[in-house]
Amino acid sequence: MTSSDRLTWNIAEWIVDQQQRPLPERMDHHVRRLLLDHLAGVVASSPGAVSGAVGEHVHRMYPGTTATAIGHGRSSALGAALINGTNGHGIETDEGYTPGSMHPTSAIFPAVFAVAQEKGISGDRVLTAAAIGMELSCRIAAAGHPATRNRHFHNTAIAGVFGAAAAVAVLLELDVTGVANTLGIAGSHASGLFEFLGQSAEIKRFHPGKAARDGITSADLAQAGLTGPTTILEGKDGYFAAYAGVEGTDWAPGILLGGLGEEWVLLGTYVKPYPCCRHLHGAIDAALHLVKTHTIDPADIASVTVGTFAIATRHAGRQLDTILQAQLSLPFTVAVALLRGGVTLTDFSEDTRSNIAVQALMNKVQVVLDDAADAAYPKSGRPADVTVVMNDGTRYQHRVEQPYGEPSNPLSDSDLEGKARALVEPVIGADGTKNLIESSWNFDSLEFLDFLDSAVRNADPR
Numbered sequence: 001m002t003s004s005d006r007l008t009w010n011i012a013e014w015i016v017d018q019q020q021r022p023l024p025e026r027m028d029h030h031v032r033r034l035l036l037d038h039l040a041g042v043v044a045s046s047p048g049a050v051s052g053a054v055g056e057h058v059h060r061m062y063p064g065t066t067a068t069a070i071g072h073g074r075s076s077a078l079g080a081a082l083i084n085g086t087n088g089h090g091i092e093t094d095e096g097y098t099p100g101s102m103h104p105t106s107a108i109f110p111a112v113f114a115v116a117q118e119k120g121i122s123g124d125r126v127l128t129a130a131a132i133g134m135e136l137s138c139r140i141a142a143a144g145h146p147a148t149r150n151r152h153f154h155n156t157a158i159a160g161v162f163g164a165a166a167a168v169a170v171l172l173e174l175d176v177t178g179v180a181n182t183l184g185i186a187g188s189h190a191s192g193l194f195e196f197l198g199q200s201a202e203i204k205r206f207h208p209g210k211a212a213r214d215g216i217t218s219a220d221l222a223q224a225g226l227t228g229p230t231t232i233l234e235g236k237d238g239y240f241a242a243y244a245g246v247e248g249t250d251w252a253p254g255i256l257l258g259g260l261g262e263e264w265v266l267l268g269t270y271v272k273p274y275p276c277c278r279h280l281h282g283a284i285d286a287a288l289h290l291v292k293t294h295t296i297d298p299a300d301i302a303s304v305t306v307g308t309f310a311i312a313t314r315h316a317g318r319q320l321d322t323i324l325q326a327q328l329s330l331p332f333t334v335a336v337a338l339l340r341g342g343v344t345l346t347d348f349s350e351d352t353r354s355n356i357a358v359q360a361l362m363n364k365v366q367v368v369l370d371d372a373a374d375a376a377y378p379k380s381g382r383p384a385d386v387t388v389v390m391n392d393g394t395r396y397q398h399r400v401e402q403p404y405g406e407p408s409n410p411l412s413d414s415d416l417e418g419k420a421r422a423l424v425e426p427v428i429g430a431d432g433t434k435n436l437i438e439s440s441w442n443f444d445s446l447e448f449l450d451f452l453d454s455a456v457r458n459a460d461p462r
Contacts, residue, residue, distance in 0.1 A: 205324075
């Protein structure tokens with residue numbers, strides 16, 4: 001068993017060492033994939049009500065002109081990170097890491113971009129900093145999951161702030177002591193509760209934006225000389241003790257340190273094909289398989305049973321007053337998949353949520369615990385089993401072990417570009433979308449962020 005002794009220091013030493021090395025070719029390409037996916041989500045989210053509310057807050061509380069707040073003009077680095085991070089998570093399109101149940105890009109890219117713009121940094125240093133930050137956040141999340149979730153914390157927020165802080169520390173070229181202090185300070189910012197789930201409260205969208213903002217603050221304070229506890233991860237009153245529990249039982253230092261510096265767990269991140277909570281995707285895949293391989297008349301369905309792992313069974317809500325409620329609902333998304341043969345962003349509109357046929361079928365969907373699925377999650381998959389029983393007694397059943405988009409069944413680069421077009425073209429048009437895609441693949445500076453901001457604001461005047 002890997003010891004937690006000097007855990008925070010070991011991480012800090014890795015961060016300082018890793019930034020001196022070029023990213024492996026495969027990792028470089030993967031980070032660009034994540035960049036494209038992230039920016040598409042930010043642009044698509046920017047015209048929304050949550051973006052508008054947070055944007056107003058940013059202009060009041062974080063005035064400045066050093067960084068781009070996409071869709072909201074210029075702001076301070078803190079303000080840009082906050083709004084861009086919120087928008088990255090704003091419509092449930094962002095990638096994720098199943099072993100840690102977290103979304104690294106929306107916490108890390110906005111922090112890196114804001115500071116890089118402020119400091120005039122571009123090119124490989126930006127991608128390297130983002131890669132290091134995302135790698136760390138995935139490892140911290142996985143080391144404590146599912147204990148952290150069972151203690152009611154949102155991993156994207158609580159692990160994301162460490163990744164954002166580490167990435168900014170790289171850009172600021174802090175030494176090992178400076179990085180260790182940065183992580184120590186970030187620990188006091190780690191926050192984000194899952195209570196949003198019961199009411200589908202929009203504060204969920206804000207969590208990675210807060211992590212991005214607070215990551216910048218943590219590194220900036222460390223650079224200014226403020227100290228943080230350099231045992232923040234492993235200490236008796238530290239992060240894992242508070243958010244996960246007992247070492248070896250509730251959290252594993254071996255997951256955090258295993259292969260560090262030799263393997264990139266970030267390569268294990270998935271890309272979402274559907275704009276909703278990842279816990280729902282296996283069931284959606286299973287439902288889509290059934291309608292594609294059998295002739296199923298939705299009007300003749302008597303019942304639908306979804307068997308899945310325990311955490312996913314918490315997403316069984318049927319109240320659809322908001323888009324987020326629908327994006328967190330297994331009954332709704334499975335009903336849409338069976339009725340429409342797909343699940344797209346437009347399927348979460350008020351018209352669809354209030355559709356009589358959708359609601360009737362949704363009320364026939366039952367979500368139950370599947371013991372085998374629960375045993376598999378999160379180490380070996382996100383299983384879901386869907387059984388459809390027709391009025392004449394005919395049964396159709398399909399099981400999915402890993403949903404579409406995981407590294408074992410990934411979206412191709414072409415499919416990823418198609419996802420980006422579907423999200424972005426309605427906001428900034430075909431030419432703007434082409435620019436976004438090309439700039440992501442050929443990233444070497446941050447100038448195109450101002451183009452995206454202008455394109456969004458011209459398409460959706462505020």
